[in-house]
Amino acid sequence: MIDPRTSIISKRLSRISRIIAVSSGKGGVGKSMVATTLALTLVRNGCDVGLFDLDFTSPSTHLILGTNLRRAKPKEEKGIIPPTMNGLHYMSLVYFVGEKPAPLRGAETSNALIELLTITQWGKLDFLIIDMPPGIGDAVLDMVRLIKNIEFLIVTSPSTLAFETVRKQANLLCELKMPIIGILENMKMDTGNYIQMETEKLGLRYLGEIPHDPQVEATIGDQPKLLATTLGKQMRHIAKKVSLTKKSEE
Amino acid sequence: MHEWALAEAILTSALQIAEKEKLREVTEVTIRIGELQQVEPSILRFALRELKSEVFRNAKFHILRAKTTLKCHVCGTSWQFDLKKLDKATAEAIHFVPEVAHTFITCPKCGSPDFEIVKGRGVWLENIKGAK
Numbered sequence: 001m002i003d004p005r006t007s008i009i010s011k012r013l014s015r016i017s018r019i020i021a022v023s024s025g026k027g028g029v030g031k032s033m034v035a036t037t038l039a040l041t042l043v044r045n046g047c048d049v050g051l052f053d054l055d056f057t058s059p060s061t062h063l064i065l066g067t068n069l070r071r072a073k074p075k076e077e078k079g080i081i082p083p084t085m086n087g088l089h090y091m092s093l094v095y096f097v098g099e100k101p102a103p104l105r106g107a108e109t110s111n112a113l114i115e116l117l118t119i120t121q122w123g124k125l126d127f128l129i130i131d132m133p134p135g136i137g138d139a140v141l142d143m144v145r146l147i148k149n150i151e152f153l154i155v156t157s158p159s160t161l162a163f164e165t166v167r168k169q170a171n172l173l174c175e176l177k178m179p180i181i182g183i184l185e186n187m188k189m190d191t192g193n194y195i196q197m198e199t200e201k202l203g204l205r206y207l208g209e210i211p212h213d214p215q216v217e218a219t220i221g222d223q224p225k226l227l228a229t230t231l232g233k234q235m236r237h238i239a240k241k242v243s244l245t246k247k248s249e250e
Numbered sequence: 251m252h253e254w255a256l257a258e259a260i261l262t263s264a265l266q267i268a269e270k271e272k273l274r275e276v277t278e279v280t281i282r283i284g285e286l287q288q289v290e291p292s293i294l295r296f297a298l299r300e301l302k303s304e305v306f307r308n309a310k311f312h313i314l315r316a317k318t319t320l321k322c323h324v325c326g327t328s329w330q331f332d333l334k335k336l337d338k339a340t341a342e343a344i345h346f347v348p349e350v351a352h353t354f355i356t357c358p359k360c361g362s363p364d365f366e367i368v369k370g371r372g373v374w375l376e377n378i379k380g381a382k
Contacts, residue, residue: 001282002375004263008255011262079255080346096343097353103363104349112349115372119255119346 005118009146012079012117015124016050018244019150020181021143025165027058027134029157030186033216033231035131036064038153040223041235042244043087047126050082052116053092054143055133056102056109062094066221069098079121086223091120106138113142127244136169144176151179153207156195157187163195170202181242182207186231207242210234252346253289256373257297261306264378268305273380276309280377284370286318286331288345294373318370322357329358331370348372 013019022035032055039051053061062069065085074080074095082091093102093112104112122128130150133139143150152173156166166183173180182205185195189212199206210231219225226232238244260281268276279298283289291313298311318331331351333341340354348371352363 002263002267004259004373004375005256007263007266008259011258074346076252078258079252093347093350096347096350100353101363102350102353104352105364108349108352108367111371112347115347115349118259119252121255 003114005114006146009114009117010148012120012122013128013147016122016128017126019128019130019147020244021054021130021132021140021150021152022155023132023140023152023169024134024155024162025136025167025169026156026159026162029134029155029162030210031134031155032060032064032131034153034155034184034186034210034235035129036061037226037231037235038239038244039088039127039129040086040227041232041239042127042129044227045239045244047244048089048124049087050089050091050122050125050128052120052128052130053090053094054113054130054139056093056104056112057133059092059094061090061131062092064220064226065090065223067092067094069094074120077121079119081121081123089122089125091116109138110142113139114146117146135165136172140169140172144173144178151181153181154183154204155186156183158185158189158192158195160194163198167198167202170204174202180204184238185209187212205242207238208234253293254297254301256289257294257301260373260375261298261301261303263375265303265305267375267378268380271380272382273305273378274382276306276378276380278310278312278377278379279306279375280312280314282314282316282374282376284316284318284348284372284374285333286344286348286351286367286370287372288333288341289373291315314376316370319368320351320355320357320365321368322360322362323364323366324362325357325360327357327359328368331355
């Protein structure tokens with residue numbers, strides 16, 4: 001018995017120039033905020049962008065985007081086509097479960113992920129941004145196994161605890177020879193440079209810092225407000241810094 | 251019509267096997283579909299016919315069904331999936347991503363959503379035959 005689904009995944013993603021997993025060893029460092037803001041920033045820069053929420057058990061990007069789940073539904077056409085909102089192609093398990101919990105074990109997470117990668121018709125995109133669940137479990141291993149050209153953007157908070165999990169993740173990804181765009185320090189509250197120094201010791205690029213901004217919470221569900229925050233402004237610099245532009249502009 | 255995406259996956263996978271086995275023609279493809287995903291055999295068969303490449307020109311597609319067995323991780327109860335107990339929207343959600351069954355179905359004995367889909371989940375390629 002062979003699972004035929006994995007054979008088609010590379011074809012489904014073949015028209016996407018860059019696939020970026022926004023990831024962290026630790027939860028609570030602002031991955032979903034960063035992933036969503038990055039996706040919206042790239043849309044604002046004129047790119048064709050998809051956002052895929054892979055945090056099946058704790059999805060939140062739909063809340064950040066202010067998605068109306070009663071109106072936004074994937075269109076069924078030789079698979080499923082993600083709804084487009086303000087120019088962003090958006091896919092999440094929440095279309096199928098709403099706000100109800102999806103208690104999935106590891107193998108089931110993998111199966112759901114493979115199913116969505118098999119049936120989702122993304123079409124031609126400049127970027128697919130993936131909001132990863134925390135840790136180095138099934139989702140990371142599946143991404144490495146199934147998406148050969150995936151790149152990782154790692155998010156940490158200034159906390160040593162967060163960074164130590166990020167260090168493990170970075171070491172794992174380096175051992176697996178996966179490209180890491182760099183490490184982004186989110187929610188910074190002081191002027192120390194511990195994260196920058198440790199990132200450079202790992203031989204990785206320090207993408208910059210995003211100051212802790214209490215106003216971000218009030219922007220949940222309001223995309224223009226989110227892009228106007230310090231996070232939104234910093235993301236424009238970071239996107240430019242790591243050449244996240246349309247392929248034709250490179 | 252999400253069966254089209256699955257049909258494409260079946261044909262791609264079968265072609266990879268045919269190439270590995272150095273088959274010049276595929277004569278039979280046996281597919282097993284689990285009832286949990288509620289794949290419509292007639293649509294799947296139509297999609298396979300429309301999408302197939304030259305190597306499958308004379309291939310017969312056998313589509314077999316598998317009953318779905320679920321087993322509770324908490325109390326060990328095994329039971330059969332019953333589509334009739336679900337409303338249309340829930341059945342459709344499970345059709346797209348069978349794992350969302352964990353959101354809508356619970357163990358009939360202890361009420362836990364923590365169960366295993368033992369068999370009959372989705373689409374499997376069971377066998378292919380061909381000529382070298």
